[in-house]
Amino acid sequence: MDAKRLLEVILILVLHFQGISGRKFFLYKRPGQDAVLSCTTESSSPPTCSMVDWLYNRDQTETLTDVRNGNVEQNSARGARLSVNTDCSLVINNITAEDAGRYTCRQWGDGSTDVDTYLSVLTISPSPPDADPKRDGDVTLKCSLFRHDHCCLENSIRWVDETGAELLGEGDGYRVLQQTDCVSFLTVKRQSGHKRKYTCQVVDEQKNVKIEADYTPDFNDPNQIYIIIGGVVGVVVVLVVIAAVLIIHRKRANMTEDVLKPTQHPGEPESNLTYVTVNHANQQASSCKKVKKEEVMYSTVKSQTTEADEDPSSLYSNVRNPK
Incomplete structure (x- = not known):
């Protein structure tokens, strides 16, 4: 092969790999949030979605296809939470730690390019998850950054208190364990009288905060x-x-009601007293002859009787003749 032919082959390979490499995006999210992964760069125009695939790498050992020719693969483990926008961007709803990894938008056709998005998910929780801070008065918090390569910069995960002051080593009521890979632990003591908030932050080499998550231990x-x-x-x-x-x-x-109630022997019927008043006037006097009128008042009192003793004398009549 002459020098001219060799130069052409080298030029084709360089252009090809430049096109495939495309551009990289880095995205940080917390569990429960939504993410939109772009399929275009600042200099490229939206592709035709029917010629777009979305590939997923949890790590470097396996590649899965979540979207093929613009359509979400229904057999994908995340298929129910995935969708594709009109600009071919990939939407992930209700993110979990298992969604962390590298997502590649691959555009087929002339001048095909790959756009990579590295999604990292930050979680914070008690360790172990079922730890009871009421039992021993302290709790250990675990902050983890899930990412594609599982490798983080040293001291890229840090803890701060509610005032924004960074917690280092061991201090008043806390102890920070040394970061291991992408995991950091913070043990805090009981804080009586008030609630303290602890924040886990992920920073870059310039100490710029990329993402953070808060946690307030529920001490009693x-x-x-x-x-x-x-x-x-x-x-x-x-x-x-x-x-x-x-x-x-x-x-x-x-007791008061019993005292006021009249005494009654068992078996005796309730006594009935009947009072009758009769007024009688002589109505046969002549209208022209003045006759002295007589008025008679009768009163009858009936006392209680029993079957054993019925005495007519129990009925008294009183006749009063007014003068």
Whole structure:
């Protein structure tokens, strides 16, 4: 092969690999957020989506196809959370730590290019996840950055308190463990009387914050527990006193009612007293002769009778003749 032919081959290879390499994007997200991965660069125009594939690499060992010819692969593990916009960008909803990795938008056809997006996901949680800070008065927080190569710069993960001050080594109520790969641990003590917020940050070489996540341990102050218990006991005592007062009042009311009720022997029917008043006037006097009118008033009192003793004398009549 002559020198001219060799130069042409080298030039074709250089242009080809320059086109495939395209451009790289770095995206940082937290679990539960949404992400939009672009398929174009600043100098390129939107491609034809029917000629676009989206490839996914969790690591460097396996490549999966999430989108083929502009359509989401339904058998993809993330298929239900993926969609493609009109500009062929890939949308990921409700991100999880397992979504971290490299996403490649591959455009087929003349001048095909690859646009790579490296998605990193930051998580923060107690360690272990089921740790109970109420048991021993402290808790260990774990901050992890999930990314494609699982490799982070030294001291790229740091902790700060609610004032923004960086926490280093061991201090008042906290201890920071040395960062290992992309994981950092912070152990904090109980903070009675107030809640403290701890923030995990990911920074670049210039100490610019790329992403951060907050966590506020849910400590219960023992004094607050005693106050709550005392309040509950106080309420119970008040309810018991009120119930006792009501019972005593009810008993007194019943006793008063029994005293006022007339005494009645068992088996005796309830006595009935009937009062009858009769006024009688002589209505046959002549209208022209003045006659002295007589008025008579009758009163009848009926007392209770029994089957064993029926005495006519129990019926009394009183006749009063007014003068």
